[in-house]
Structure formats: structure tokens, C-alpha cells
Amino acid sequence: MKIETVDDLRKLRYGIIGAGALGGFYGSLLCKNGYRTAFLMRSTAKDVKEHGLKINSAWGKWEVHPEVFDSPQDMGVCDILIVGLKTISNVSLKEIFKHTVGPQTIVITLQNGFGNEEYIESMLPDNSATPGISRVIGGCSFICCWRENSTVINHTAGGNIEFAELDGVERPRIKAICQMLNDMKIPCAIKSSPADVRWHKLVWNIPFSGLGLVAKADTAAVLNSPELRATARRIMAEIQMIAKQDGIDITDKFCEWQFERTESMGHYKSSMQIDYECKREAEVEAILGEPVRRARKLGVAVPLMEMIYGAAKLLNCLNIQDAK
Template sequence: MITVTVIGSGAIGKFYGALFTLAELHVCHLERSDFSILQQQKYYELELPDGTVIEITPKQIEKDYKQLPKSDIILIALKTTANDVLKEILPYVLKPESKILVLQNGIGNEEYLASFIKENCSILCGVTTTGATRIRPGYIKIKYLGELKLAPFLTGQSCGEEIKQLLKSSVNHAMYPKIQLAENHRFLRWTKLLWNTPFSSLAVLFNTSVDALATQSHYQKIVRALMYEVCLVAKLDNAEIANNIEKLLAATATLHGFYPSMYVDFQEGRRLESQYIVANVIDYARAHGLDTPVLSFIYETLLKLEKNGRVFTCSEQNEIFRLITPLIERSNS
């Protein structure tokens, strides 16, 4: 039997772990906050977009990573703020031919793993738009299935089709997200960042939902400026993504009352994934001689927000608008 280990058993990890479980694979979840309830009741619950609630019973649940099984597939859905622990965890689960599916935000994720994994493993980039939220311990709400795009980290690592077929082999066809295969993992990462960088950052800074950011002119001006700079950086990496801007704005306008995971993290006192979602973009730009004044300002402001540990007041938000306006003009000139 194929063994799958899920590292990062939050909302996304549990949803995709559920697809592997329903495909009757041996799925092991590395759990922290949900360990007690899963140990007690042996299952967790998924609420699907149509309101149906199903129970998912993984074969194995562990709190100690040293007890994890050697695995054919390792699904990494860990917050990037905890990536350092992967150096400790992965030696316990890796086999010579393991396949690593990375479902994380940001860019530079696969490169980070490749920097210390010496085994002959295949690393697969996964970019998903599945809307999943942990409502309470052991209960995940799926607002929309979205889609999953897969691309190999290295050319020739062709495990994407195998992963796709395994995810789609569960008996519950109503749970399938749309799954597509791609060739360039960097292109996938930049495409997701075109949405994630502006909307995650600004939702936190202005304490507002993504549909408001996409539709209200004073917010949208900043969103567009951030998207413009992300496009410029992506172009340095041979990723032409500017034609996606209007489509993303229109789609986001329909996400009424939706808050991205970075917003939820801030509200619950967790560290922000600003390094992989914002700082890595800025670092790539600087390494190639490109100035990104709006992105840099937003990153510095996120750091200040995180240090303060509270939402900005209206006057502080107005000060952000005042300071960022000339930077937007500079970026567009």
C-alpha cells in the first residue's frame, strides 16, 4: 500500500490528506493542536461547499515526528514560518524514491527543500486555490474546491500525473478540485503570488476582506501597484503574468467576506508568512537590480504590524495611504 505522510495538518493539509485517505492509501497526519481530538475520536470532519459533512479517518496520527513512517509521498502543507523544522522531520519519512508534494504559499519553497535533501526524491510544486478554513479542532470547512496546479521542480521529474490520478481516485467525486499539470513551477508560483502578495498583505494591514480590496478604489489603487511590481519581478524570471491582472480582480470581487490565511494567522496570533510571500519577491528583484518601492514599503509595514501585535487604527491606516501614494507614482513612472 502507498504510504502518504502529511506534514502541516491545517485546513489545506487535511483536505488534500482526505483525498488520499478516500483513495484508500495509508495516510499519516503529523498533528499538533488537533492531536488530542483525533486521538480520541479517530476522525476529523470536512464540511464541503454544499454543506455535506463527511468524516475522514486516517490510518495513522502522530504527534512525534520520530514516529512517522517512511513514506512514498510526503505532502508538505506546513506554514512557511516553520520551514526550518523540515530539516529535522524529513529524514524520518524520506525513502530513496519518495515524492514530495509542496502545497505552500510564496516562492523559493522547492529551492529551499532541494538545498538540503540529498536523496533521489522528486519534488513537486503544488499551487492551490482551494478555500479551506479550520473552524475548530477536528473540523474543516471547504468554502470552494478551487483548483490545484502541479509542476515538477526539475525537468524530467514526472510524478505529477501519478499524484493527480491518486488524488482523483477517491470514491467521492464531489470533492475533486480541478487538477492541472504544468511544466514550469516558477511560473505557477509567480501566478499565485500575483494574487497572494497584494491581497494577503493588504487584508492584514487594512483589516478588510479581499472583495473590498478589489472593488473599493482607494484600496484597488494599491492592489494594482503591487500587482504591477510582482509582474515586473516575475518577468525577470521569464514569467509573463500581466494579462492575469484584470481576471484576478474580477474574480476576487466575487469573494464576498473572504479573508486569506495570512489574515487568519494574524488574528490568531501566529507569525505571518511575509518572508515567502513578500520578502522573497523583493530579494529576487534586488538580486536582479530592480527597485520595488511599493512592495518594500508594504513589507516594512507588515513587520511593524506584526511587532505591534494589533490591527492598525484608522489614523494609522490613513498614514499608510499618505506614505504609499508617492511610491505608487514612482513605481508607475
């Protein structure tokens, strides 16, 4: 499948796997801009089929009526799949890909945490038309959005996306995808590697999501507490050390900017904190556990991250037991 320009991308069929707040938001923008987009949904499929999807965004308000499917068999093969699924549901991907991935399908992951690109690649059917070139593109979204109900998504801040090819090569396909999103007014950039993208995202995710769950503190509470704010900055310093050992430079200026941009979020709760409060399993392993394991492998001491991970893991387990 030749992808060199935005015009090439306009001919394709897109599939959103995990059309929750994040997947639904970006999928709605594809629909709004005339791209043929199918949503794979479970519990919300019937409501979205009947009423459409409404977006209340910092970028405006819109409503779309996409193709909606409640099974991968009915959805069928797509040219580009965007995975916004929570990492705790990754076990379902092999069955989903069996019906939605063709020989030339490209899979873009916008999931949180580490290890997603490798896992997704291992779940793809062995039918690639481009052996030697990964069909997976790693990405992260820096966004504040959440579902108000089954048919309404709220977006209050952020929205930019960073991508990287697994081997770091800037192929025409990733340049065209980035241009397409920029044309849609979604700020987009290409980075040197998935690790570069993910370590930078985790500079915010680990302290604010981790403290949100363990201390039951929204972003405003973390910022307004001298102790929690200082702890968040020390966690960021640990992430800087791991990333440096992994070949990624994260500047102090970038860390300080996390506090500046979080000020505009108000009393925002991360998806990890919301999942915990709703008695759902939180993405503790992908966001907290895997970075800690990588730190151990690289020989970097991260006592604060170890403590946050241990506490969050226990709370998550107890929470799941209580929900049963």
C-alpha cells in the same frame, strides 16, 4: 520506486506534514478516496484521533478517520510526503524528514511564497535512490479554506492545484499524480517550472494577503474600496514585471480574473491576516519578503511591494512582541 500510473500510486503510503486547513483538506480527500494516509499533527492530534476530521466543503460534506501521529518518529517513512506546513515552521523539517523520508520518498510542497523547494531539498537526508533527479515537486493550491476548530475544516471556494518538477521535465510520476488528483475531482495542472506556479499564485497572494494585514481589510473590503482595489491592481502590475524579468509571462487577463474570482469569496480573510489577528507569526518573509528580494536581484523597481513588505514586517514583529 516506479510511478507511472494511478494504479502505482494506490499502492503507496502518503504523509501529510502540516495537517492544518490546507493539509487537512487534501489529506482528507486522499483518505476519502481510499489512499493510505498518515497525518502528522501536534496540538490537534488527540482530538482528531478521537473524533475524526469533518469537512464542510463547496464540494460536499465528508468525515474521515485517518492515521494520526504526534511525532515523526511514530509516523515513520512514507512514500509521498505532502508539506502544507506554514513556512515559519520550516526549521522543523530537517528533524521531521530524518524519520519520514526514505531513499525513494517524494516530497510535494504546497506551501506559500518563494524558496520552499530549494529549502526542502537542502533539508532532505542524503539517502536518495535516484541521484540526479530531485525528490521534490513544487506545487501551489488556489483555495479558500480554514479551520473552524481542531476537528472541522471549512472550504468555500477554489481547490485547484498546479505542480512543476524542479527541472521542468514532465516525468511519468508528476503526470500520474496529476491524473490521480483529477480523478478525485481536484482540478490539477502541470506547469513549466516552480517559478511559473509561484509567480501566478503571488498575483493574488501579495495584494490580498498584504493589504489584508496592513490595511486590516478582508477581500470584500479590498474589492469595495476604489483606492485599495486600484492599489491591488498596481501591485499585480509590479508582479507582472518581476515575473517577466524571470522568464514568466503573466497576462493582464489573468490579473483581472483575480478580481472576478475573489468576488465569490465574500468576506474572506487570508491565512496571513488570520494569523496576525490571532497574534501568531505571519508568513511575511515567504509571501512578501522573498519576492521583493528577487525583484531587487533582477533589477526591477517595485515601490508598492517594498512599502507593503516593510509595513507588514514591522506589524508582524510588533504583533509577536505583544503576544509574548
